[in-house]
Amino acid sequence: MFKKYPNDVLAANDFNVKIRQGEFVYVIGPSGAGKSTFIKMMYREERPTSGEIKVNDYELQKIKNSEIPFLRRELGIVFQDFKLLPKLTIFENIAYALQVIEKDSETVTARVNYVLDLVGLKDKVNAFPNELSGGEQQRISIARAIANKPEVVIADEPTGNLDPDTAAGIMEILERINGEGTTVVMATHNSQIVDQYKHRVLEIEGGKIVRDQTEGGFFQDED
Template sequence: MFKKYPNNVLAAEDFNVKIKQGEFIYVIGPSGAGKSTFIKMMYREERPTSGEVTVNDYELQKMKNSEVPYLRRELGIVFQDFKLLSKLTVFENVAYALQVIEKEPDFIETRVNYVLDLVGLKHKAASFPNELSGGEQQRISIARAIANKPEIVIADEPTGNLDPDTASGIMEILERINSEGTTIVMATHNSQIVDEYTHRVLEIDGGKIVRDQPEGGFFQDED
């Protein structure tokens, strides 16, 4: 798979990656290496210049724009900047993800309460985003991402703006979600997280995959 932007920036060259169901994989590398492009192509925010991207049997390069929402219903996406709706309560933010796909009200109430309990914030259901800490907002972002029981969670720097203790709390939640069979693909600069919670490491540099290591750490061994 190959991706070049109109300004001739090469973001992906000879990418050939297969991620198995239930894996937890880190995507690491310096700023501008191509990590965000890789992540965005998984939910078709970006499209390859050539080659194929297949997610949950969807061939993304052949997909019509009208079909993209159906792909994204099967994915949970966690952003570094949370993207919560400021005028909605915590409960309403998570519920909204289910309302737009027309889930039944009884299901929505049960599922929202479950995922808020999972992230430890059921007691904040009536609060608004601006009443929460950064770590709490990220927990709500994760709750919203998993509300529809996605097969894959794509997390772009989910601990990027958080202190170490809060980041560890976020990782514990992602670990639990992964233990229940959900695939996690996480872009990160956080070497401490990658070394402490060891999983497969995909390292990108200069638009190329320079390492694909099972159970790797942030820094590659010199041996």
């Protein structure tokens, strides 16, 4: 699979990779390597120039724009900058993800309370995003991402702006989600996290996958 931008930058050069259900995969590499492009193609924010990319049962190079919302309903997407709706309470932010797929109010309330409990912020249900710390906002972002019980969670630098202790808390949540069978694909620059929480590592450099290592660390071991 290839992805070339109009300025002739080749962000994905002959990608050929399969991620299995239930895996936890880090996507690492220097800035501009193609990590974000890889992540964005998984939820059809970007589309490949040529080749095939399949997520769940969707062939992303073929689906119509009208089908993209249905794809994303099966995914949980966690952004570095949270993307919470500032004028909605925490309850309303998470509930919105369920209301758009027409869940009844009883189900919405139960699920919101469950995911808030999971991320340790049940007491913030009536707060607004600007009343929370960065780490708390990221926890809410994760809670929203998993509210609809997605098969795949895609996280783009979810610990990028957080201190080490807060980042560790975010990782514990992602580990727990993965332990329940959800696939997690996480782009990161954080070498400490990759080395501490051992999972498969995809390293991208210059638009190419230069390493695909099970239980790898941030830096490749040298013999």
